[in-house]
Amino acid sequence: DVVHSLQEKLNITCTHHFSLVLQNMKSNVPGKMTLLQDHENLAELAARPGARHFRCLFRVAFVPLDAYDLLKEDPVAFEYFYMQCCNDVIHERFASEMKYDTALRLAALQIQQHAMSNNMTGKISIKAI
Secondary structure: OHHHHHHHHHOOOOHHHEEEEEEEOOOOOOOOEEEOOOOOOHHHHHHOOOHHHEEEEEEEOOOOOOHHHHHHHOHHHHHHHHHHHHHHHHOOOOOOOOOHHHHHHHHHHHHHHHHHHOOOOOOOOOOOO
């Protein structure tokens, strides 16, 4: 019910990519998340001992084969997925797996996207961004 409510409020139509996950805030592995099953009840999870150390997140858990297809089918879901990826990089959720050149390319893409969305043209200074 929570997933469907969030999808309605966010106006997401590609619902099959999304799920709720639990993240242990005390875990030594920052990117580790546990996928919640449809039959699991949030109230029951919250009543478990140590539940205060968990955070429930609404995420794209089933990554699309082609992100461009997701963009064409559901731009809102794509934007959510894009922001989730950016936040994962910023919060170093998968830092041990990411190569430096990949991080630099993602940063350049983010700068380009920001510049385009703010109608910046020509030579762009980082200070202006």
